[in-house]
Amino acid sequence: MVMSVTVVLSVMGGLAFRRRFRGSTVLFYLIIASLIIPSILVSLGVGLIFNILDLEVHWATSGFGSQLTWTLPFGLLIMFAVFNRFDKSYEEAARDLGASPWQTVRHVVLPIIAPMLIGVALFGFTLSYDEFARTLLTAGSYNTLPLEIFGMTTNVTSPVLYALGTLTTVFSFAIIGTFLLVVVFLRRRRIKSGSGAGSGLV
Structure with a gap:
């Protein structure tokens, strides 16, 4: 789940940040800030927010969101590097031939950046799979695999x-x-x- 959402949001974010928009700088630093904050504090903060809002702490909601705060910044940074080197002349040629914006993205942009998307997917999967601290206080009553393995090593x-x-x-x-x-x-x-x-x- 984390891998799939990381890939989709990273591509969307990379396409969005190709042009300047109001609040883009603040949004960028807000995303990157989650890499600086210690993982256990993110886990504690997400868990507290769910408790204050009287929402159920569950791996599919709070645990899922806390892991995205770790994987998504890395995916976005990769896509920023990809689109900074992307040749826009391919898109211009597609538009000159009558392609719609969606056809340009589907038939031109995505095939070119496909190898990088595989890298983002594998990176997101690895980071999510090994994430212990951010899911420690947000998984609820069900253990994720890293928590289960940690429990096995203590016994x-x-x-x-x-x-x-x-x-x-x-x-x-x-x-x-x-x-x-x-x-x-x-x-x-x-x-x-x-x-x-x-x-x-x-």
């Missing part, structure tokens, strides 16, 4: 811990392999479309 070590380590490794390699296959597929598709356009010109 007698059981074979479940080693089984979780094996599943974690297999799952991580599966995620990386899936994204690599997506990159290969997008490259082959781009090569085929380029060769088709070249043959049409001939």
Whole structure:
């Protein structure tokens, strides 16, 4: 969940910050500030806010939001670097050929930045998976996997811990392999479309 939302919001934020808008500087520093504040204080603050507002502290609400305060700034910083080097002439060419703004984003921008999106997704997944402090006071009555593993290490070590380590490794390699296959597929598709356009010109 955190990985998916981080990718979507990072792309949207990167596209939004390509142009100056009112309050952009304040918003930028507000986002980056969550990297400076200690994780345990963020967890405590989110938990207190939910208690004051009489909302249920649950991993799907408070825990989810507290993890986004950690993964989203990194995703946005990556997208800022990507769009700072992005050649806008591709978008201008698409608009000259009659593409709508959505078609330009879908068929031009997203395929070009796809490898970087994979990096943001893997980064967000890794940061969320290993985040302990920000979910310590915001997970509610249900433990996330890092909290469960921490609880296992404080008691007698059981074979479940080693089984979780094996599943974690297999799952991580599966995620990386899936994204690599997506990159290969997008490259082959781009090569085929380029060769088709070249043959049409001939």
